[in-house]
Amino acid sequence: MKDFLISFLSFLDPQWINLIWSLLQIAIVTICLILTVVFLVYFERKVIGYMHARVGPNRVGPKGTLQSIADTIKLLLKEVIIPDKADRFFFLLSPLLLLIPALAAWAVIPFSPEFIIADINAGLLYLLALTSFGVYGVILAGWASNSKYAFLGSMRAAAQMVAYEIAMGFALVGVLMAGGSLKLGEIVAAQTGGVLSWFWIPLFPLFIVYFISGIAETNRHPFDLAEGEAEIVAGFHVEYSGIGFAIFFLAEYINMALISVLTSIMFLGGWESFFAGIPFLESSVFSFLTEPSIFWLLLKTLFFLFVFIWLRASFPRYRYDQLMSLGWKVLIPITILWIGVECIMYVMQIGPWSVT
Amino acid sequence: MNIIQLIKKLTLIDFIKGFIVTLKAFFRRKVTVQYPEVKTPLSPRFRGKLALMRYDNGEERCIACKLCSAVCPAQAISIESEERADGSRRTTKFEIDAFKCIYCGFCEEACPVDSIVETDIFEYHMTENEQRIQTKEMLLATGDEYREQTIENKKKDSRYR
Ligand code: SF4
Ligand code: SF4
Numbered sequence: 001m002k003d004f005l006i007s008f009l010s011f012l013d014p015q016w017i018n019l020i021w022s023l024l025q026i027a028i029v030t031i032c033l034i035l036t037v038v039f040l041v042y043f044e045r046k047v048i049g050y051m052h053a054r055v056g057p058n059r060v061g062p063k064g065t066l067q068s069i070a071d072t073i074k075l076l077l078k079e080v081i082i083p084d085k086a087d088r089f090f091f092l093l094s095p096l097l098l099l100i101p102a103l104a105a106w107a108v109i110p111f112s113p114e115f116i117i118a119d120i121n122a123g124l125l126y127l128l129a130l131t132s133f134g135v136y137g138v139i140l141a142g143w144a145s146n147s148k149y150a151f152l153g154s155m156r157a158a159a160q161m162v163a164y165e166i167a168m169g170f171a172l173v174g175v176l177m178a179g180g181s182l183k184l185g186e187i188v189a190a191q192t193g194g195v196l197s198w199f200w201i202p203l204f205p206l207f208i209v210y211f212i213s214g215i216a217e218t219n220r221h222p223f224d225l226a227e228g229e230a231e232i233v234a235g236f237h238v239e240y241s242g243i244g245f246a247i248f249f250l251a252e253y254i255n256m257a258l259i260s261v262l263t264s265i266m267f268l269g270g271w272e273s274f275f276a277g278i279p280f281l282e283s284s285v286f287s288f289l290t291e292p293s294i295f296w297l298l299l300k301t302l303f304f305l306f307v308f309i310w311l312r313a314s315f316p317r318y319r320y321d322q323l324m325s326l327g328w329k330v331l332i333p334i335t336i337l338w339i340g341v342e343c344i345m346y347v348m349q350i351g352p353w354s355v356t
Numbered sequence: 357m358n359i360i361q362l363i364k365k366l367t368l369i370d371f372i373k374g375f376i377v378t379l380k381a382f383f384r385r386k387v388t389v390q391y392p393e394v395k396t397p398l399s400p401r402f403r404g405k406l407a408l409m410r411y412d413n414g415e416e417r418c419i420a421c422k423l424c425s426a427v428c429p430a431q432a433i434s435i436e437s438e439e440r441a442d443g444s445r446r447t448t449k450f451e452i453d454a455f456k457c458i459y460c461g462f463c464e465e466a467c468p469v470d471s472i473v474e475t476d477i478f479e480y481h482m483t484e485n486e487q488r489i490q491t492k493e494m495l496l497a498t499g500d501e502y503r504e505q506t507i508e509n510k511k512k513d514s515r516y517r
Pocket of ligand 1: 427
């Protein structure tokens, strides 16, 4: 597609072509993300419905597929209410502060060996920085609303996100050591080979810890203390209506997809096929099944998204002190321990990585 | 914390058990009734919208004895009565506050002349707050409208009373 662009716009400077190409990629990814969210809302309601032995939405459109479009239109048409005593500037800014990092983080995600918006050297660091940026949006939203419930919610969110950030960071250190690079593309490349050479086996505890802290980072069930409907109404976004609420919603789901895609990239071999490395398949007509492609990445991401929703359908919410003690007393020690184990494995040359 | 508990926690056994429960439910047959198109069967004893009944000759049954309003736990019924021209005692005002009523059916039990009844109508609504007060005319009209099916329901149920 880029070749086509180059030939089509050959009268332009190559610099300009690169710029246009980047903008095009950004547009594609953003639109796909928003469509993903639309799908995800429907998917979540259907899956939770099925797990409750109901059928879920089935009225709008065939089998209810247009339900989330109807929801979106409803939300966009609603009146935006700004509380009288709220800080208007921050009140309107904070949904964007949550949404922008959520979208920006996708710039370094390698969807396939070729398709990546910005192949920067410090991809992993960039991701860590941006995912922790989201907490500002939450805190500011709670503070600017000038409501006690919203403020309580944002305080909870702040403490929780900071606590789980650490466990997440340590888990990423493990991935970094195994992959030997901060570039996400190279981390995937380090996992080439079959299912057995993906990092989820040598880094199994880190894999679990990363996913759990990812759930806590996105404020999803069972760690959605920040919105705990039962105690503090809706937490930090209690005062938002209409499109403001829709943006919070969008950011939450985009973050969910981000965590899922990152987990697949860092622990389940990204675009690598499930069937790669099976000699029987590689030599037969099914060899296309062993090819790496974006399809595998999407499949793995979908699985993790399903787990997100599955969790929500299965478990009650944590108590706040339990949440904190899980983060500080369980997840962080486990990650530190496993990094130690990994160091030993590295030095003794056990495991899939090799010292070069 | 003993060692078994520790192992249980670290292997997330309880979580896996929980996951299995919901996964089983995921594949279970769904029991949702597609409501407006499909309806669940109603018992003849179903207690729905209130109505006042008439005799076959069109005379209203109610004799203004006020037993129903006395027994009503929600105090939803208010009655005023006067002597009619033919010398019989009749209500001049018979109002039920549909928001107060809890559809317990005590009024129906208490009525000596089977005047006040509960039909099996449950799909009705009001668009104004004032409409919650069901006047005597409205109640009689409801009774006339659903007369046959109400009588039939009461007959079906009478065997068990
Ligand atoms: S059904 Fe019960 S609550 Fe309703 S009017 Fe009759 S006695 Fe009162
Ligand atoms: S409806 Fe029945 S119980 Fe109520 S006042 Fe009339 S006759 Fe008496």
